[in-house]
Amino acid sequence: MIVTGTVPEQLSHDVSEHLAARGLVPVGTGLELTSLAGGVSNDVIAVSGPGIDVVVKRALSTLRVEELWNADPKRLQVEGRALQLAGTMLPAVTPRVLDLDDEFLVIERSPRDWYEWRTELISGVADTRVARELGHSLGIWQFNTTATPSLVEAFLDRDSFHQLRVQPFHETVLARHADLSEAIRQTIEVMLSRQTCLVHGDFTPKNILVEPPTAPICERRLWVLDWEVAHVGDEDFDAASLLAHLLIKSVHQPKMSSALFDCARAFVKSWQSHIEISSDQSHLVRQIGCMLLARVDGKSPVGYLDRNGQHKIRQIGRLLLQKPGTTIAQLWEMTK
Structure with missing residues (x-):
């Protein structure tokens, strides 16, 4: 910290x-x-x-x-x-x-030498071990809470999620990209209709503490922090949050694009190994599109993108909402 x-x-x-x-x-x-x-x-x-x-x-x-x-x-x-x-x-x-x-x-408190995964990514290091462990953890949490709904009865209230995510992210993007209203409204409707599993709600690199890397073959310990908007909801929300941030960092640091794509693949593969995934990934892609737009045009934009980077992310976000059939591999092609 x-x-x-x-x-x-x-x-x-x-x-x-x-x-x-x-x-x-x-x-x-x-x-x-x-x-x-x-x-x-x-x-x-x-x-x-x-x-x-x-x-x-x-x-x-x-x-x-x-x-x-x-x-x-x-x-x-x-x-x-x-x-x-x-x-x-x-x-x-x-x-x-x-x-x-x-x-x-x-x-x-974490050990003093731990730091945010965001810090490591911005420094130019993209470790697939961290991404794989995050996919594993998210998959376990989702599988267990889907299989046993009684575990999450205390998280049915979604007021904080509305206040801290839906309104400042999706609804603000809707107001600022009115020509995409149909796609954004559909994303919101599907998201709010789902009450599948425990959702972290801010599953992003700034909320992941990691220990410093040691030998390349060793796993790295990490903590997932800041669960203040946790709720029962959309199983695609957390994955979309993380993938959007990896995409943003690919635009910010083009030389890391390949390594960040490897992280994205490792995360998705590990996540999907624990849960049943629909063959239709259009909602996940639309969620990523909304997240990208929220990080440049929402109430809490990322602070490290220059004007060209903001424009690029805006373009990609809009395209994903218009063409939700995009694959994970194609997402990274868009950053080039």
């Missing part, structure tokens, strides 16, 4: 008081608190001291973006419960939840 600076005095006091009140540290324990890069939707605080090394999260009601974007802080409860559920299925792929209440979520 990226350290960003000091914690505001009131927040530091609130976090310290909370940890003591919940019995996680003795009253009066000297603690070191540091702000971490928590994206746009949370305060994220690293706390260390005698007998404690944790991350504390508090959800914001107004997100840190240029356009007004409000969201219900109750999503913190969703995140905590989703981490607990995902951890029961694959305990090595999520941090342990140590405490959860209405205001704060406390989880174990």
